[in-house]
Amino acid sequence: MPRSHLFSLRIANALRESCIKEPYTPRRLIKDLGAGVTVGIIAIPLAMALAIASGVAPQHGLYTAMIAGFVIALTGGSRYSVSGPTAAFVVILFPVAQQFGLGGLLVATLMAGLMLVGFAVGRLGRLIEYVPEPVTLGFTAGIAIVIATLQVKDFFGLPLTEYPETWLGKIAALVLALPGVDWATTLVGAATLAVLLYWPLLRLPLPGHLAAVLVGVLVSLLLAQAGHPVETIGSRFSFTLPDGTLGQGIPPILPEFVWPWRQPGPDGQAIDWSLATWQSLLSAAFSIAVLGAIESLLCAVVLDGMTGKRHSANSELLGQGIGNLVVPFFGGITATAAIARSAANVRAGAESPVAAMIHALVVMAALLALAGVLSYLPMASLAALLLMVAWNMSEAHKVVAIVRKAPLGDVLVLGVCLSLTVLFDMVIAITAGIVLAALLFMREISQMTKVSDITAGKRLGLIGSALVQLEELVVFKINGPLFFAAAERIFAELFVQVENKKVVVLYMDAVPILDAGGLSALTKFIDACGKRGIKLIITDLQFQPLRTLAKARMEPVRDRLLFAPTLDEAIWFMQSEAALRYGVQRASVS
DSSP, X not given: OTTGGGTOOOTTHHHIIIIIISOOOHHHHHHHHHHHHHHHHHHHHHHHHHHHHTTSOHHHHHHIIIIIHHHHHHHOSOSSOOEEOOGGXXXXXXXXXXXXXXXXXXXXXXXXXXXXXXXXXXXOGGGGGGSOHHHHHHHHHHHHHHHHHHHHHHHHTOOOOOOOSSHHHHHHHHHHHGGGOOHHHHHHHHHHHHHXXXXXXXXXXXXXXXXXXXXXXXXXXXXXXXXXXXXXXXXXXXXXXXXXXXXXXXXXXXXXXXXXXXXXXXXXXXXXXXXXXXXXXHHHHHHHHHHHHHHHHHHHHHHHHHHSOOOOHHHHHHHHHHHHHHGGGGTOOOOEEOHHHHHHHHHTTOOSTHHHHHHHHHHHHHHHHSHHHHTTOBHHHHHHHHHHHHHHHHTHHHHHHHHHHSOHHHHHHHHXXXXXXXXXXXXXXXXXXXXXXXXXXXXXXHHHOEEXXXXXXXXXXXXXXXXXXXXXXXXXXXXXOBOHHHHHHHHHHHHHHTTTOSEEEEEEEEOOOBOHHHHHHHHHHHHHHHHTTOEEEEEOOOHHHXXXXXXXXXXXXXXXXXXXXXXXXXXXXXXXXXXHHHHHHHHHHO
8 A cells, every 4th residue: 555654554564564575684774873872973962952951961862862862763653753852842941941940841742642642543644745845944944033133142152041921022131141251251152153054065974963063162262271161061951969969061871761741840849730730841841852752753744755665644643642651751841853864864874763763872872971062062063063953954955945835825824833933933924824824725717617518518518498598598517616605796796697597407427526615506506596487407417426416315306306327418418308399399380
């Protein structure tokens, strides 16, 4: 079945397909090992940067990459997807972390995991087909703008303690803080960004992310020696070990099992789990689940295009759900498939989900062995890293192409999604974008439904002359679906044209759909024709309209409504009736 990947649901589907159904040889293991190490190195600074951007300490990003990254690869439905914290979630997680702290964020992640499992069980994986490209480009570009905005403070070292809730408020606060730019911090950020931009030109095997942060660390150390220290992970974040030892930066230990709802709130105290709290987190969890489903399935589709393989959409949703159910118990935040890391995984030669599992183990090894070194990473370098992620995520070239070449409706949908994502909320943006796209699509489809008078056509030339000469007959051909957005207009046009006619034939061989709205409009037209004494003949019905009329129990009515299987039979009937009438008229005259 060519589309079975859209309907199948099986835990660990990708692992079974690539490592059990296909022989997993030592050569394939070596390729997975190389790809996993490469992607793991890329993921380490990204995971920390994304955790910080989401409003929590950097180690929580590492926990997410190593635990959720391993579990999702083990249980999911995409061979090459690499999961972990992603930039797309920052716009949702940051306000949740500010309002509810780490505990609220982890509970929201847990709830989102349950919803993702529900999406999988409900076989909703195929719904990704119904999200138009302008919608996805609009909200991802909007997310990229928000992410970039959040990085300005750390990139320039601005003296800004907290951001306002709204995007416009953030912009205003940043503008007011601009006089406090720290030149040393800006230099570190600019050096990191420059390496990220120009490193691909060197075509070296070392990942650009690693080279960039190493340059950032080197520049920051030189500036510190010269008496111009810049803020680092070690200077901003602290931790307390189980034995009470205080430390700076990242704790060099594996995460412990802790109930998510017992994690601290925004003030470090326990969260008051009232009904209002649960309701607020339920809304955030739904946003996380929807975005996680879209991001993961879009990533899988991109990877299918790169490799020629097929993912199992519902199995991937199941894996994402399981991963997000497990990771909150170990301090990890929301995870989903990361397109950039997954694409790097493919380019590095990955053969199976084993590569993503190895990536998770590499992140774990870095946490245990390099926690002290990671504390030297400058905040400006991580901000530069996320600025680059935001630019890549925006897919500006595709946005420009749509604005320049696509129909006006698509441009409008993109603009609405982008604006609503930036100014309000991603779920509002996606909902409004899909609704607007659907309305515009229905408008375009309804305009394609046409009605034409074919009475004078060659096929009808043999009709008896009596009706034609008396202009009592008219034959209309309807082309296109008769659904609610088109039917009222079509039958209104018809009613104007059938005045003074005795017989009206509706030739409907080009009508594929007749919905409830179309049925209602047709019924009104039949009643109106009956009141005027017009006989209506409907011919050449396709299966779906015929089934709709049968379900509505619409039956022939003598001298009012008839059905003919073909237009030829309708012509024969009209010829017979015309001949009969013509003969009766001649007899009465003589």
